[in-house]
Amino acid sequence: MRTRQRSWLVLALITAIALVLSACAAPPAPSAAPAPAEPQAAPSEGGDQGITMALVIGVQGDAFYITMAKGAQDKAEELGVNLIVDGPPEWDAVKQTAIVDAMIARGVDVMAIAANDKQAMIEPLQRANDAGIKIISVDTFIGDGDYVNGPVTFPLSYIGSDNVEGGKIACEALIEAIGGQGKLYIQNTVPGVSTTDQREQGCKEEIDAVDGVELVGVDYNDDNSSKAAEQTTAVLQREPDLGGIFGTNLFSARGAAQAVSNAGLTGVVKIANFDAPESAIEDLRNNVVDLVIAQLPYQMGQVAVEYAVKAMEGDMDAIQPRFRTGYVIITRDNVDTEEAQKAIYKSE
Amino acid sequence: MSGNNPAHLMRTLSRIWAWLFLLALVIFFSLTGEGFFSLFNLQAIGANVAILLIMALGQTFVIISAGIDLSTGFVMGLASVAGAMAMTALPPGTPLPLIALTGLAVGLGVGLIPGLVNGLIIAKLKVPAFIVTLGMFGIARGAGFLLSGGMPLPVSIQGLGRIGNGYLFYYYPSQGLSFLNPPAGVTGVELRQVTGILPHPLTFAVILVLAAHWLLKHSRFGLHTYAIGGNQEAAIRAGIPVDRRTVALYMLSAGTAALAGVLYNMRFTNGAANSGEALLLDSIAAVVIGGASLFGGEGTIIGTVIGALIIAVIQNGLVILGINPFWQFVAVGVVIILAVLVDQAKEQVAS
């Protein structure tokens, strides 16, 4: 009899799910303007402007992108743009492509995207462009980021930090913190991500430019702090007189900091953390890291929406193919200033 | 035959529940999601699921044989790196079909090696498949990164991206259907009225699905796969060359993973060692949702197709509805458990 009960239980479960689904489906869709002929060509209703814009972020749950989305949302409300924010649950070009295609299907007018891979996302975004969607890069770019001469020219603009510059600034500050000479080590995330690749490049350029500073190595941690810690521990073994570490993002710096603290070298080995979520600021206050380099994601989101509106209005001259957002360097000395506080990425 | 009712009902239900579930999902998203039920979107779902599905085909065979292949994700990555290296190494001016075939041959060839090694170790040294393929997971991953120098390898070859992103037919209102290429002379804004029909990845996947289905359902190899999964000892005593079959099974699994890698090359004009990392668990999930038993002996290709489509529809539909994508994991997880529950209920009613 038990078995029979079990089978009915499953039947009941399936029925329940079916009911829930049909119940959800029952009320007519909120935007019930029937457009039976060509759903993708149908005009989407948005705000005052009638513009529907997608912001496809790099990955969900990241304070940087949350702050960017906030900036975009605030500007969208101001300008009356209907904004849809979405992004893959993990940093993966295949998953982000599925989102791009879904946005094409939804018939958005403009898509701002932080592409997960500079090469892999070219074709999917080309497809979106062919479907009549205006493409804007935010934070990361596709191709080489030069949308005027580069191999990829269809995106209207690349709005983002100059990460080479950012890497330079970070390592300049780091070199200063270690007294102008010594050994540096770079903890990077995943190769192939344009932003972190360039931070690494910028840092290397700065190191090359300064006499008496030597790069002992670069490791890739898959965006995983514990892996970064392992790698850093090994490097500290090999290079007992290491002066400083550049973590190209939060996870990298975190892992490096943990290894440094395990080795009892906190304060001796200086750590620069690229990106400024609240936890990085906490780390800064607790002497876990020594420098925090903040980008301006809020501004990126705002500019993206402004550009979307300009593009839809046909005002192409107002759109720069490259918009460089700046940086704020946060140290324990300036952390409480208004400028620094405004630059911190907020996670809600 | 009168047939006792719950048993009969359960058996029927266990056979068709995944279909019904998929249908329910499609109806639900069509009613609630703007743009879900459009030719473009449905084809996009098909094209986007192709890589995952192809990878799941070989896995279906392995799981039916009561094995598991955890290495497919990184075998795909390794094959994509090898394919990318081969294609970019060709002299400029090489005709596109030759480039594509070279990528295919090299990717497949390199991808088959881990499969051969997996199969030999599992068959001859009797090490559990879980362990061997977990080892190969790491080896293929490392090899892929070493080969590519840790970086994704761009394959910026003119026209290659069209193979992975193009359509078999294009429809343009004033010119009718054209084959393989958008109608000539249509440019700029007009291009936006062109409708693509049958994306190449989908066509490619459909061909492989048909081949895999035939192999499993009608060939001796397919029957032996079921026999090995049902009772390996009985298969041996019946005279089935189980060792040889095992090697072939893991080569098949690696082979479909490699084909997925080559398709990734064409679709994303890139070769990346970690390109398949996120797909491994999804591909196993597709097989399980499709009714295959991890204890072996059960499963079908059609089931795997349905399983993969359920995952793809959930992923696409939730985006269209603007629901936080972390729910994808939850939704797919619930479906996996549901699939196993249905299966267990069927077994218990049957016995």
Add this chain to the structure above:
Amino acid sequence: MDEQRREHPALQVVGLTKRFGGLTAVDNVDMEVYPGEVVGLIGDNGAGKSTLIKMISGVYRPDGGKIFLEGQETTFVSPLEARRLGVETIYQDLALCENLDATANIFLGREPMRRSLGLLKAVDRKHMLAESRSVLDRLDIHIPDLSRPIREMSGGQRQAVAIARAVYWNARLMIMDEPTAALGVPEQRKVLHLVHTLREQNVPVIIISHNLQDVFAVADRVVVMRRGKKVAERPIQETTMDELVSLMVGGSLLEE
């Protein structure tokens, strides 16, 4: 019988030995089976009967000794080879794939093929189904739905499938390990009848059974095993049930 004795034995094993770790499951056993002869192999549980026949059917590789099939020494490295040489076995555990149907089990490992789509070779299910029906009919066994997986069949039906599988392939030597264990009385009779038929066709049979009545009903000769050793061998006319029981359990002086 005497004329047959002068022929070559169909099967001869000499000094066959099998160890599992420290346990010697089969210890230096000699045995012959002549054409058209039915040999009953008996012994208490764990005496080594199944292990002995599994060496003959190629499942286990002997640790010592030799196997001759019709005078030729054979080294069965696999069941596949044993089956190729005409040794068919009904195993005590049946060795069926529970997830497959009766038809597939009967033909497992030797599926008939047909051309499909021009050059591909497909398993010929239709032929298999027709042949399965006919072999089951021949055995007078009724299985209503041959396309159901074995898992859904009764113990008797499963045993019937295992028997049908061995019978289908015109064996040169038939080995039956407890073939009637799961059967009802009418089906048991059918199996005994089958043994008679095989004997008439001059096919030698080794039958292992707990049921001494069955052994007396069909065997020409009995071989008794105890703790891995062959302890006695008797023409069936020259022994009694009581003698065999005491040989099996070792409680009697007769053995020495």
